[in-house]
Amino acid sequence: MIETKDLTYTFPLSSENVLSGVNLKVEEGDLVALMGANGSGKTTLTRCLNGLVQPTGGSVTVDGHPLTQENIRAIRRRVGMIFQDPNTAITSPTVEREIAFGLQNLSVPRRVIREKTNMVMEQFHLTKLRHVSPMDLSGGEKQRLAIAAVMVLEPTYLILDEATSFLPSSSRKEVMALVDQLRLELKVGVLLVTQFPEEALRASSLLILHKGQIVQRGKPDEVFSKAEALEAYGVPVPLEYRLGIAGAN
Amino acid sequence: MESPFLLSIDWESPVQIELKNISFSYRGKDRVSEVFRDFSLVFASGEAVGIMGREGSGKSTLLQLLAGLQRPQQGEVLVAEKAPWELDRWTEVRKNIGILFQFPEQQFFQETVEREVGFSLRNHGVSRDQERERCWQVLRLLGFEPEAIVQKSPFTLSIGEARKVAFASILVMNPNLLLLDEPTAGLDSHGAEAMMAILHQLRRRGTTIITVSHDTNLLAEISSRIIVLAEGATAFDGTANTLFRDNNLLAGFGYDQPETLRCANLLRKKGKVMEDRLYSADELLFLTSQRSAGKLR
Ligand SMILES: Nc1ncnc2c1ncn2[C@@H]1O[C@H](COP(=O)(O)OP(=O)(O)OP(=O)(O)O)[C@@H](O)[C@H]1O
Ligand SMILES: Nc1ncnc2c1ncn2[C@@H]1O[C@H](COP(=O)(O)OP(=O)(O)OP(=O)(O)O)[C@@H](O)[C@H]1O
Ligand SMILES: [Mg+2]
Ligand SMILES: [Mg+2]
Numbered sequence: 001m002i003e004t005k006d007l008t009y010t011f012p013l014s015s016e017n018v019l020s021g022v023n024l025k026v027e028e029g030d031l032v033a034l035m036g037a038n039g040s041g042k043t044t045l046t047r048c049l050n051g052l053v054q055p056t057g058g059s060v061t062v063d064g065h066p067l068t069q070e071n072i073r074a075i076r077r078r079v080g081m082i083f084q085d086p087n088t089a090i091t092s093p094t095v096e097r098e099i100a101f102g103l104q105n106l107s108v109p110r111r112v113i114r115e116k117t118n119m120v121m122e123q124f125h126l127t128k129l130r131h132v133s134p135m136d137l138s139g140g141e142k143q144r145l146a147i148a149a150v151m152v153l154e155p156t157y158l159i160l161d162e163a164t165s166f167l168p169s170s171s172r173k174e175v176m177a178l179v180d181q182l183r184l185e186l187k188v189g190v191l192l193v194t195q196f197p198e199e200a201l202r203a204s205s206l207l208i209l210h211k212g213q214i215v216q217r218g219k220p221d222e223v224f225s226k227a228e229a230l231e232a233y234g235v236p237v238p239l240e241y242r243l244g245i246a247g248a249n
Numbered sequence: 250m251e252s253p254f255l256l257s258i259d260w261e262s263p264v265q266i267e268l269k270n271i272s273f274s275y276r277g278k279d280r281v282s283e284v285f286r287d288f289s290l291v292f293a294s295g296e297a298v299g300i301m302g303r304e305g306s307g308k309s310t311l312l313q314l315l316a317g318l319q320r321p322q323q324g325e326v327l328v329a330e331k332a333p334w335e336l337d338r339w340t341e342v343r344k345n346i347g348i349l350f351q352f353p354e355q356q357f358f359q360e361t362v363e364r365e366v367g368f369s370l371r372n373h374g375v376s377r378d379q380e381r382e383r384c385w386q387v388l389r390l391l392g393f394e395p396e397a398i399v400q401k402s403p404f405t406l407s408i409g410e411a412r413k414v415a416f417a418s419i420l421v422m423n424p425n426l427l428l429l430d431e432p433t434a435g436l437d438s439h440g441a442e443a444m445m446a447i448l449h450q451l452r453r454r455g456t457t458i459i460t461v462s463h464d465t466n467l468l469a470e471i472s473s474r475i476i477v478l479a480e481g482a483t484a485f486d487g488t489a490n491t492l493f494r495d496n497n498l499l500a501g502f503g504y505d506q507p508e509t510l511r512c513a514n515l516l517r518k519k520g521k522v523m524e525d526r527l528y529s530a531d532e533l534l535f536l537t538s539q540r541s542a543g544k545l546r
Pocket of ligand 2: 042406408
C-alpha cells in the first residue's frame with residue numbers, strides 16, 4: 001500500500017502550502033482517481049509519492065517503508081510513474097530502446113526483454129515506429145510511448161499523471177483497458193490523475209484536491225452526485241450527473 | 250462578457266488560407282517520414298474550423314505549415330495571399346498569426362509571467378502601462394488572479410496554468426488568425442469554459458480560428474466546419490452536426506459519441522420530447538431546469 005499521512009508541502013521561498021494535510025491510500029489492485037483544478041497540487045502530490053519531491057511535513061510510506069535516502073531506489077522500482085509531460089521521460093534514441101531501457105536496468109535477460117518489448121509495442125501500436133527517435137513522435141505517440149515504457153516494467157504501483165490528455169477517446173479506452181489488465185492480473189495499485197470524468201467513474205474511490213487539500217472523497221458515483229460543489233472546484237462532472245439523470249438507462 | 254479588447258491593433262485585410270497540392274515529409278539523417286502528399290485545403294476568412302484525427306495523422310504538422318514554421322517540399326501555402334515564411338517571423342507573424350503549440354511550456358523564455366505575456370506587445374512599441382493593463386485583462390479573462398501570478402516564473406507553472414499563460418501571450422496581440430493545438434487538453438472545467446467563451450467572442454469578431462482537438466464538446470461549440478485527417482488526407486470535411494450524430498463514422502475515426510448526444514438520447518428514452526439535432530450542454534441544462542420548474546414537458 002502507498003500511504004500518505006498529513007502530507008504537507010511548501011515550495012522553497014514560498015509561504016503558501018501547495019499541499020496541506022493530505023491523507024491518501026492506494027492498495028494493491030486498487031484504482032484511485034484524483035481530480036482537481038489546474039494548480040491544485042495534483043502533480044506535486046504524485047511527485048511526493050516517489051520521492052522526487054521531499055514533503056515538508058507528514059509522511060509517505062510504500063508497503064510500510066518510509067521514503068528515505070537508503071530505500072528510494074527500491075521504492076522507485078515499485079512505484080511506476082508516468083509524467084504529465086511525456087518529453088521529460090525520454091532518454092533513448094529509438095522507441096524500441098526507450099521501452100527496453102528500464103528492463104535493461106533491472107538486468108532482465110535479453111530474450112525476455114525482446115519478448116516483452118515486442119508485446120508492449122504491439123499493445124500500444126508502436127511497432128511501426130520502433131526505429132523512430134522518440135523526440136520525433138507526435139504528441140499522442142509520445143504519450144503512448146511514455147505509458148508503454150513504464151507499464152512494461154510491471155511495477156507494483158502505477159501513477160498516471162494525465163497521461164492520456166492528447167489521445168482520442170478510443171485510444172484512451174485502450175489504455176484504460178491495459179491498465180485494468182495489470183490491476184486485475186498482477187494486482188497493481190493505480191493512482192489516476194485525470195481531467196476526464198468518465199475515467200474517474202471506473203475508480204473504486206475518487207479524491208478531489210482543492211488548493212492542496214482533499215475536500216471530497218468517496219465512491220465516484222457519490223462524489224459526482226454533488227455536481228454543484230465539484231463545479232465550484234473546477235472539476236469536470238459527467239453531464240449525466242449535472243442533468244440529474246445518472247444511472248438512468 | 251463585454252469586449253475586453255482595449256488595444257485595437259490594426260485589422261489587416263481578411264485572411265483566406267490555402268494549401269495547394271502540398272507534399273510534406275520530415276527528413277532526418279536516415280529516415281524520411283511522409284505526412285502529406287498532394288494535399289489541398291481552403292479555409293475561408295473568418296471560418297472556425299476544427300481539425301480531428303488519430304495520433305500522428307498530421308494535425309500539428311498542418312498548423313506548423315500554416316504558421317510558416319515548416320515548408321512543404323512541393324506545393325504552396327498561402328495566408329492572405331502570401332507564403333507565411335515570407336513574413337518576418339518575430340514581427341509580422343507574431344502580430345497576425347497566433348499559434349498555441351501542443352507543448353506550450355516549451356516556448357517560454359521570459360523570467361516572469363507578465364514579461365512572457367507582454368513580450369509581443371513590447372516588441373510592437375506598446376507603452377509599459379498599456380502592456381500591463383492588457384496582460385492583466387487577458388489573464389483575468391482566463392480565470393487567473395493576475396496579482397497572484399504575474400511575478401511568478403513561467404517555468405514553475407503547472408501544465409494547465411502554462412497552457413493558459415501561453416494562450417494569453419497570443420491573445421494580447423489580437424491576432425486575426427488563430428492556430429490552436431489542443432487548447433483544452435488538461436484544462437479544468439473553469440479553464441475549458443473560459444477558453445470556449447473567448448473563442449466564441451473571437452469568432453463573432455471574424456477571427457479565423459483553426460483548432461486541433463479531440464474535445465468534441467469544444468469543437469461542437471466553436472466550429473462551423475470539422476475536418477478529420479487520416480494518413481495525410483482529408484477523411485471528412487463537413488459540419489459538426491453531420492459528423493457527431495453519425496456514430497459509425499465517428500467510431501471509425503477513433504471517437505466516442507459526444508456526451509451531449511448520449512445525454513439527449515437518455516432524456517429521449519425517459520420520455521422527454523427532444524428534437525433530432527445536436528444540443529449543447531448548456532441547452533440541455535437549461536431544458537432540464539425549465540422542465541423541473543414545470544415550464545416545459
Ligand atoms: N520532427 C519530426 N521528425 C520526424 N517525424 C515527425 C516529426 N514530427 C512529427 N513526425 C511524424 O509525422 C507524423 C505527423 O505528426 P503530427 O505531429 O503532425 O501528428 P498529430 O496529428 O499532431 O498527432 P497527435 O494527435 O498525436 O499530436 C507522425 O507520424 C509523426 O511521427
Ligand atoms: N518551483 C515552484 N515554485 C513555486 N510554485 C510552484 C513551483 N512549482 C509549481 N508551483 C505551483 O504549485 C502549484 C501546484 O502545481 P501542480 O503542478 O502540482 O498543479 P496540478 O494540480 O498538477 O495542475 P495541472 O492540472 O495544471 O497539471 C501551481 O500553482 C504551481 O504554479
Ligand atoms: Mg499537473
Ligand atoms: Mg499533434
